[in-house]
Amino acid sequence: MFRKILATGSIAVAVVALTAGTATAAIPDNVDAPYARAAVMVKADGTVLKAKGVDSVVRKDVGRYCVTFTDSRLVPGEVIPTTAALTWDRFIAVPTYATAFCDNDRRVFAVGTSDNTKAWADSGFTLVIN
Numbered sequence: 001m002f003r004k005i006l007a008t009g010s011i012a013v014a015v016v017a018l019t020a021g022t023a024t025a026a027i028p029d030n031v032d033a034p035y036a037r038a039a040v041m042v043k044a045d046g047t048v049l050k051a052k053g054v055d056s057v058v059r060k061d062v063g064r065y066c067v068t069f070t071d072s073r074l075v076p077g078e079v080i081p082t083t084a085a086l087t088w089d090r091f092i093a094v095p096t097y098a099t100a101f102c103d104n105d106r107r108v109f110a111v112g113t114s115d116n117t118k119a120w121a122d123s124g125f126t127l128v129i130n
Contacts, residue, residue: 027040027048027051027054027055027056027057028051029051029052029053030050030051030052031050031051031052033052033128035130036052036128036129036130037053037071037074037079037129037130038052038053038054038069038070038071038074038128038129039051039052039053039054039126039127039128039129040052040054040057040067040126040127040128041086041124041125041126042057042065042067042111042124042125042126042127043086043124044086044113044122044123044124045059045122046058046059046065049124053069053070053071053074054067054068054069054070055068055069055070056068059122060101060102061101061120062120062121062122063112063113063114063119063120063121063122063123064101064110064111064112064113064120065110065111065112065113065125066101066102066103066105066108066109066110066111067108067109067111067127068105068107068108068109069107069109069129072107074129075106075107075109076094076095076096076097076098076106076108076109076110077096077097079129080129080130081094081109081127081128081129082126082127082128082129082130083111083125083126083127083128084125084126085113085123085124085125086123086124086125086126087123087124089115089116090113090114090115090121090123090125091113091114091115091116091118092111092112092113092123092125093111093112093113093114094109094110094111094112094127095110095112098110109127111125111127113125
């Protein structure tokens with residue numbers, strides 16, 4: 001019985017050790033954009049297709065994404081973002097202030113995508129800071 005408890009405890013410690021050390025991989029710069037300070041192309045599911053100077057992209061909910069750039073000076077309200085939807089029937093909004101769905105973080109760009117009825121809808125998009 002003691003060996004069974006010891007083995008179970010060892011497995012639990014190993015699982016905790018593995019999950020506690022899990023880190024997200026950095027998003028590699030894989031786009032040639034010499035005149036952009038930062039840029040990202042994102043699929044509807046939040047997967048990054050191409051990036052330059054991007055720390056993270058998180059799909060928070062349907063049509064709601066949070067983008068953080070590597071350069072801490074690139075924040076909403078301080079720079080002018082350029083956006084485009086990857087499909088013709090979607091609309092993109094990028095507020096100039098921190099939003100609740102991105103945890104009110106001043107460094108994070110909130111990207112909202114909607115369909116032609118103004119309902120939240122997933123969409124691929126680009127976000128560029130020149």
